[in-house]
Structure formats: C-alpha cells, structure tokens
Amino acid sequence: xxxxxxxxxxxxxxxxxxxxxxxxxxxxxxxxxxxxxxxxxxxxxxxxxxxxxxxxxxxxxxxxxxxxxxxxxxxxxxxxxxxxxxxxxxxxxxxxxxxxxxxxxxxxxxxxxxxxxxxxxxxxxxxxxxxxxxxxxxxxxxxxxxxxxxxxxxxxxxxxxxxxxxxxxxxxxxxxxxxxxxxxxxxxxxxxxxxxxxxxxxxxxxxxxxxxxxxxxxxxxxxxxxxxxxxxxxxxxxxxxxxxxxxxxxxxxxxxxxxxxxxxxxxxxxxxxxxxxxxxxxxxxxxxxxxxxxxxxxxxxxxxxxxxxxxxxxxxxxxxxxxxxxxxxxxxxxxxxxxxxxxxxxxxxxxxxxxxxxxxxxxxxxxxxxxxxxxxxxxxxxxxxxxxxxxxxxxxxxxxxxxxxxxxxxxxxxxxxxxxxxxxxxxxxxxxxxxxxxxxxxxxxxxxxxxxxxxxxxxxxxxxxxxxxxxxxxxxxxxxxxxxxxxxxx
Numbered sequence: 404x405x406x407x408x409x410x411x412x413x414x415x416x417x418x419x420x421x422x423x424x425x426x427x428x429x430x431x432x433x434x435x436x437x438x439x440x441x442x443x444x445x446x447x448x449x450x451x452x453x454x455x456x457x458x459x460x461x462x463x464x465x466x467x468x469x470x471x472x473x474x475x476x477x478x479x480x481x482x483x484x485x486x487x488x489x490x491x492x493x494x495x496x497x498x499x500x501x502x503x504x505x506x507x508x509x510x511x512x513x514x515x516x517x518x519x520x521x522x523x524x525x526x527x528x529x530x531x532x533x534x535x536x537x538x539x540x541x542x543x544x545x546x547x548x549x550x551x552x553x554x555x556x557x558x559x560x561x562x563x564x565x566x567x568x569x570x571x572x573x574x575x576x577x578x579x580x581x582x583x584x585x586x587x588x589x590x591x592x593x594x595x596x597x598x599x600x601x602x603x604x605x606x607x608x609x610x611x612x613x614x615x616x617x618x619x620x621x622x623x624x625x626x627x628x629x630x631x632x633x634x635x636x637x638x639x640x641x642x643x644x645x646x647x648x649x650x651x652x653x654x655x656x657x658x659x660x661x662x663x664x665x666x667x668x669x670x671x672x673x674x675x676x677x678x679x680x681x682x683x684x685x686x687x688x689x690x691x692x693x694x695x696x697x698x699x700x701x702x703x704x705x706x707x708x709x710x711x712x713x714x715x716x717x718x719x720x721x722x723x724x725x726x727x728x729x730x731x732x733x734x735x736x737x738x739x740x741x742x743x744x745x746x747x748x749x750x751x752x753x754x755x756x757x758x759x760x761x762x763x764x765x766x767x768x769x770x771x772x773x774x775x776x777x778x779x780x781x782x783x784x785x786x787x788x789x790x791x792x793x794x795x796x797x798x799x800x801x802x803x804x805x806x807x808x809x810x811x812x813x814x815x816x817x818x819x820x821x822x823x824x825x826x827x828x829x830x831x832x833x834x835x836x837x838x839x840x841x842x843x844x845x846x847x848x849x850x851x852x853x854x855x856x857x858x859x860x861x862x863x864x865x866x867x868x869x870x871x872x873x874x875x876x877x878x879x880x881x882x883x884x885x886x887x888x889x890x891x892x893x
Contacts, residue, residue: 414442416731466633470738526724565667599689737791741829
C-alpha cells in the first residue's frame with residue numbers, strides 16, 4: 404500500500420512536491436486555500452490574510468532558462484524575463500500537462516497538523532482541514548509544507564520611534580498593488596530590496612517625491628548582462644537587487660536615497676544623518692517577511708533559540724521520524740522553481756525509504772556550520788540564504804542527480820563543455836541518476852537558442868554566444884601578467 408503524503412499549498416513548491424511524490428510511488432493530497440494553483444504568482448487585486456501578495460507590475464528577476472521546472476522548458480517565444488501573468492500561465496500549463504490538478508483540494512484551509520499518538524512508531528500526522536464550514540481530519544504518513552516565505556509581512560513598527568504619532572498612512576509592500584493612489588503624494592519607501600526598488604521606481608512616475616531609506620545600501624544591477632544576455636546565464640553571482648530603471652531615476656532626481664530613519668514626527672521622517680523628509684503623505688515598508696506556520700507546533704521548525712532549525716533548510720533534525728519536510732523556505736540566491744523541485748525530490752525519496760538522513764548529531768553539526776557561514780556572508784538575518792550552485796550540488800549529491808563532470812568529458816565532451824562552462828541551468832539536475840529526463844541533453848544544448856528567440860524580431864546578423872571559458876581565461880590573464888611584471892622587476 405502506497406504511503407500517503409499531505410502537501411500544504413499548491414504554489415510552485417506544492418506542484419513540485421506532488422509530482423515528485425508520484426515519481427516515488429507515493430500518494431499525494433494537496434490542500435490549497437485559494438481556487439487556483441500558482442501561490443505567490445496568482446495575482447489578486449486585493450490582499451487576503453494567509454496568502455502571498457504581489458503588485459500588478461511584478462516581473463521575474465530570474466530568466467526563463469534558469470527558473471523552469473527541470474523537465475519542462477518554457478516555450479521558445481516566451482520573454483526571458485516574464486510578467487507575473489506569463490509565469491502564472493506557465494505554472495498552470497505545467498500542472499495540466501503533468502496531470503497534477505486531480506491531486507489538489509481547492510478552497511481548503513489547513514487548520515492544524517499534529518503528530519499521531521502512534522508517531523514514535525508510525526511517524527504519521529493528523530491533518531485537520533476546513534472547507535465550506537466543515538472540518539475533516541485525515542491521517543498521513545508524511546507531510547510536505549510548501550507555503551513559502553512571502554505570506555506574513557514583517558512590519559517592524561517598534562523599530563521606528565514616533566511612528567505611532569505619524570499622521571500620514573503607512574503600509575507594507577504586501578498591501579501595495581499599483582501606484583494610482585499615490586499620485587501627487589510625497590512617499591517614503593523603507594527598504595532597498597527588489598520590492599522596495601520596484602515600488603519606488605513605479606511611484607516616481609506619479610508621486611511628487613520619492614525617497615528610499617536603507618540601512619546599509621545595496622548593489623543595484625541590471626537584468627541585462629554582457630552582449631544583451633540575461634545576467635544569470637553569464638554570471639555566477641546574484642547580487643541582492645536587480646532593477647533596470649532605478650539608477651537613471653536617481654540620476655534624474657526622481658528618486659533619492661537616504662540612510663535609516665532615526666525617528667518619525669507627526670508629518671516627517673528624521674534620518675540618521677540629520678536630514679529631514681518633510682510633509683510625508685505615505686510610508687511603504689518593504690521590510691520583508693516573517694516565517695509562520697500557524698497550523699503547526701512552532702517548536703518543530705524553530706527547535707533552538709527561536710531560530711529556524713532545519714537540515715539543509717528542509718528537515719527538522721530532532722524529529723523521531725523523518726516524515727516532515729519544508730519545501731521552498733530556503734532562499735538559495737537562485738530561482739525558486741528548480742530549487743523546490745530538487746528539495747521535493749529528496750524529501751520524496753526519504754519518505755519512500757530510498758534515501759536516509761544523517762544522524763541527529765550530524766545534522767545539528769551541519770546546521771551550526773552553515774549558520775556560521777550564513778552570518779559571515781549574509782549578516783544577521785532570519786532569511787535562510789545560501790549559495791545557489793553549492794546548494795543544488797549538495798541536494799543533487801544526496802539523490803545521485805548531481806552531474807558527473809569527468810564522466811561527461813569522457814562520454815559526451817560537447818555536453819560536458821556546456822555543463823561545466825555554461826550556466827547552471829535546471830536541466831542539469833535531470834540529466835542523470837534517479838528522475839532522469841531524456842530531453843535534458845537537448846534542452847541544455849539548445850538553451851541559448853531559446854534565450855535569443857524572443858529577441859529575434861528583426862533580421863540581423865547571427866548573435867554572438869557568450870563564451871564563459873574564454874572569459875575565464877581573460878580573468879586569469881591579468882594576475883598572470885601582474886605576476887610576470889613583478890618577477891621582471893625583482
């Protein structure tokens with residue numbers, strides 16, 4: 404008899420979880436509180452408690468070749484960076500083509516998830532759901548929580564003295580939908596992340612004045628990289644903020660940057676440098692999100708010092724039975740879809756007893772090590788951030804899906820060159836091992852064609868493909884020349 408797996412929410416992580424459970428012969432049931440798939444990418448013109456929210460103008464920050472399901476490329480004519488409506492169209496198509504919709508119970512709220520009384524023996528969970536005012540309890544052998552990390556806005560009002568007497572209105576970016584209500588207003592945006600930058604740029608077209616307040620600043624970079632290619636196909640690093648218009652808006656005086664807010668008065672904001680923004684109409688807090696699982700005992704996820712404590716950002720390490728996984732919580736500085744797919748593949752294999760986890764002590768040691776590195780690279784933050792390629796390689800190694808580069812060079816040199824020197828595209832993790840996709844090789848070899856296709860709207864000369872290997876040689880040539888010059892003089 405197949406093991407039953409309860410899956411919470413039907414966004415990209417939930418859909419990946421359903422599909423991966425089916426691949427392992429498990430029996431998934433997904434509970435989605437809305438009436439459609441897509442999660443974060445299902446736009447609504449109003450906010451709803453307990454649901455992620457995006458604004459009307461949102462575009463992706465990852466390009467289509469880097470953010471697809473690993474065995475489901477986007478159509479050739481899709482733009483490299485998509486409006487949320489285009490991405491939602493792709494997500495719905497994926498769910499339909501993979502026949503996932505029949506495993507989803509829509510308009511169903513999960514109110515609680517608790518261990519069965521027999522948990523120490525069975526590892527089972529009791530999931531209580533609500534629909535049309537009626538409650539139902541179901542026992543599952545395992546649970547995947549796929550509710551993401553853009554649901555509960557972090558509004559740090561206690562960190563801003565005087566905000567309680569501020570006469571203007573303030574809101575979180577979770578509540579922001581479009582700029583019309585701010586026409587002719589003076590607006591302060593707190594936070595220089597992707598949302599804060601997007602909103603400030605959009606407001607600058609209608610508002611009288613827009614100021615961004617930021618604690619530490621950020622590198623602001625364009626989605627377009629060398630020779631007009633998407634940044635994430637030719638660069639191995641992802642900086643925190645991507646905005647194509649913000650630099651020009653700053654140069655034109657339409658957006659200004661200020662340090663942290665020291666305090667608010669009834670009508671203004673006083674910044675740490677002593678300057679003042681007078682007569683503010685609205686303040687928008689683009690200050691990120693908190694993690695919360697109101698249906699689950701919080702100590703399961705935050706098992707130490709009220710910190711999120713998960714092995715590889717997925718498994719609670721102190722569980723007597725490894726039958727609960729959190730999918731899509733980690734922000735791996737890469738695209739969410741391929742990350743969630745690989746997480747779900749590993750979790751499904753653990754549930755199916757195809758993979759085993761390390762001991763509790765080994766998992767805790769790994770968490771401590773990763774926490775130290777996170778503090779070094781990303782600073783003090785509640786966000787579970789990690790390097791994309793390193794993280795994907797780790798997960799791939801657990802299930803035998805990490806590309807074997809030496810073997811590829813021996814058996815398929817052309818493919819090996821593309822995998823090793825080209826972008827770390829999602830197809831690589833369906834190239835070999837369990838869950839192998841027969842179309843992965845061709846998808847990798849044709850990824851540049853799909854990248855160029857939507858831009859080839861006029862007849863021009865053949866586009867030059869990036870050559871990461873030659874770029875690497877150019878980078879290495881400078882220190883070699885420097886060393887040669889040093890040796891010449893000494």
